[in-house]
Amino acid sequence: MENMQKKRALGRGLGALISDIPSPEILAQATRVSISKIRPNRFQPRKRFAPEELDSLTDSIRRDGVLSPILLRPSEDGFELIAGERRWRASQAAGLTDIPAVVREVDDLQALELAIVENEQRDNLTAIESARAYQQMVAEFGCTQQQVAERIGRSRTQVTNLLRLLQLPEKVQKMIDNRELDMGHARPLIGLSEHVAGQLAEQCVAHGWSARQMEAQAKKAQASAPERKPAGQVMDADVAALQDELTRRLGLSVEIVCKKNGGGELKIRYTRAAELDGVLSRLRA
Numbered sequence: 001m002e003n004m005q006k007k008r009a010l011g012r013g014l015g016a017l018i019s020d021i022p023s024p025e026i027l028a029q030a031t032r033v034s035i036s037k038i039r040p041n042r043f044q045p046r047k048r049f050a051p052e053e054l055d056s057l058t059d060s061i062r063r064d065g066v067l068s069p070i071l072l073r074p075s076e077d078g079f080e081l082i083a084g085e086r087r088w089r090a091s092q093a094a095g096l097t098d099i100p101a102v103v104r105e106v107d108d109l110q111a112l113e114l115a116i117v118e119n120e121q122r123d124n125l126t127a128i129e130s131a132r133a134y135q136q137m138v139a140e141f142g143c144t145q146q147q148v149a150e151r152i153g154r155s156r157t158q159v160t161n162l163l164r165l166l167q168l169p170e171k172v173q174k175m176i177d178n179r180e181l182d183m184g185h186a187r188p189l190i191g192l193s194e195h196v197a198g199q200l201a202e203q204c205v206a207h208g209w210s211a212r213q214m215e216a217q218a219k220k221a222q223a224s225a226p227e228r229k230p231a232g233q234v235m236d237a238d239v240a241a242l243q244d245e246l247t248r249r250l251g252l253s254v255e256i257v258c259k260k261n262g263g264g265e266l267k268i269r270y271t272r273a274a275e276l277d278g279v280l281s282r283l284r285a
Contacts, residue, residue: 017114022068022069029102030069030100030101030102031102031103032099032100032101033098033100034078034097035088035091035096035097035098036097037077037078037079038072038080038081038088038099038101039078039079040088041080041081041111043111043112043115045116045119045125045132045133046085046115046119046129047129047177048177053086054090054093057086057087057090058093058094060090061087061094061096062095066087066099068087069099069101070083070087070088070099070100070101070102071084071101071104071114072102072104073103073104073105073106073111074103079103080111082104082111082114082115083114083118084101087099108141109137109141109143112136112137112141113137113151116133116134116152126176126177127162127165127176127182127186128165128177129177131165132166134148134152134159134162134251135163135275136274137151138163138250138251138278139252139270139274139275140274140275140277141278142278142281142282145160145251161187162183163251164190164247166253167190167191167247167253168186168189168190169198171197171198172186172201180205181201181204184214185204188214188215188219189201189214192218192221239256239258243255243256246268250282252268252269252275253269254267255267
């Protein structure tokens with residue numbers, strides 16, 4: 001059902017291009033393209049390609065060829081991959097010189113959108129990879145979280161929960177990326193200190209805690225944590241709500257630091273220059 005929602009979100013034309021079983025119409029549109037003229041998708045959200053998966057696909061392609069065409073868009077020096085990077089990589093490993101492909105004119109946002117949906121419908125993305133891709137749609141392309149949800153075919157709540165994972169310490173994010181920790185176990189760690197969150201994540205993996213056990217441990221750690229701010233500097237509910245709202249709207253981690261004199265600091269964390277450009281574009285508008 002969820003995969004059907006994702007395809008509907010793309011529209012009938014684009015959704016058909018990344019289907020697991022291409023229609024006769026799509027196959028008829030495919031043409032052979034030289035592998036040397038294709039470069040990877042710069043918006044590819046998937047950062048890891050398991051060697052064993054590629055080896056298996058390479059063997060299949062050597063035996064049966066590429067059964068489903070990849071999706072490309074024209075570029076200055078040839079073509080850019082939109083969907084089908086595993087097939088492209090495995091075809092190179094199999095020694096092929098060309099590959100069946102469908103070429104479409106799509107913009108950058110559609111290129112990112114298609115890459116996300118193709119990977120998610122095959123369960124190839126970690127929660128952090130999905131979150132970073134959604135953040136890119138918000139920060140670089142000006143999408144709201146509701147627009148991300150509609151374009152990707154997820155609920156607004158799912159998008160918000162995934163984006164909140166980017167507030168976790170880098171160590172915990174890496175554990176999610178390595179599939180040592182899943183989203184359900186990681187969510188209770190949001191808001192804990194880097195040290196405590198990292199410790200609990202390691203203990204969860206070592207002892208095989210359930211998501212409910214992790215939640216209980218996180219609540220216990222939060223309740224026993226020493227107060228680090230003077231009473232006058234405790235964040236009130238309104239400031240906390242504003243911090244969450246800015247985080248949702250910008251798709252970036254936002255921290256508001258209040259000071260005794262009534263002043264304070266607004267901290268926006270970004271990982272790429274393009275994310276900062278997206279914030280600046282919104283402010284200038």
